[in-house]
Amino acid sequence: MNAQVQTMIDNFPTKTGRSLDGWLELVREAGHEKHGAIVSFLKKEHGMTHGYANLVSQVARGALERSETPEEAADRLFSGPKEGLRPAYEALHAAWTALGDDVEVAPKKAYLSLRRTRQFALVQPSTRTRLDLGLRLDDVEPAGRLESSAGWNAMCSHRVRVESTDQVDAELAGWLRQAYEQAG
Secondary structure (H helix, E strand, O other), X not given: OOHHHHHHHHHHHHXXXXXXXXXXXXXXXXXXOOHHHHHHHHHHHHOOOHHHHXXXXXXXXXXXXXXXXXXXXXXXXXXXXXXXXXXXXXXXXXXXXXXOOOOEEEEXXXXXXXXXXXXXXXXXXXXXXXXXXXXXXXXXXXXXXXXXXXXXXXXXXXXXXXXXXXXXXXXXXXXXXXXHHHOO
């Protein structure tokens, strides 16, 4: 979710008199399911502007997922059977936060996307014992731990399998930095 949408969600109480959750409950109670009906209901019955009504409709119909913070996503992804991967995730987190303050972490259903001007990496808990770091590296031949991501994720060119914190080493940090710099 982009920053503008998140700002709108944050401003719901002051701009509309209710939180987004309050509006979603009202839409559910009214029984409207189609986009046009929801927008019309909110504008006509509640005086909501088109932009806010459109946003409520998108969230109510599941067309736009509610925002999840990167911390909430990490807690969700690295819990339960995959909780043992949390130390390796934390080591990777330290590596990407050292890259610069322009790294955006975008939560997805199964992974965290790392972006600058474009996605340059992703972190995914793939099994109970392994997380995968996907990297977008231009003109780099796969070799050793830096394998091709073909057949795994089309958004990345390479993958590094990480099973422990000691595998988040200087070599891996170098690949991460290279992907970050190429995304600038």
